[in-house]
């Protein structure tokens with residue numbers, strides 16, 4: 001399960017991810033991270049069975065945690081199955097089925113945003 005974790009660093013540099021791993025024993029896979037001197041946003045992947053434990057521990061440390069269920073969305077009315085998004089996605093979220101219609105494997109998405117401007121029909125958007 002993918003979790004989007006955001007936290008402030010203004011009050012100090014609490015190592016939210018490291019402390020969560022240490023205190024829960026759950027191995028957390030960091031998919032993407034942007035951290036500067038004032039805030040951090042980290043996309044992590046955790047086993048589904050451990051997600052409640054990880055979420056509550058991170059919230060205990062002051063982080064905001066969102067569970068990502070549907071990270072990238074396609075407007076089926078706008079999509080023309082051109083395939084432009086397939087090659088641009090670094091995580092192979094998009095592919096064609098046997099009838100050359102676009103299919104998505106949303107759980108692979110790391111919210112990098114590359115596909116959104118690449119779609120000529122503005123059919124793609126990311127979870128806000």
Ligand code: SF4
Nearest residue numbers: 079080082083085119
């Ligand atoms: S680039 Fe846009 S229109 Fe083309 S297949 Fe992907 S979502 Fe559909």
Ligand code: SF4
Nearest residue numbers: 089109110112113115
């Ligand atoms: S946001 Fe990035 S990882 Fe997610 S579907 Fe688009 S290109 Fe792929």
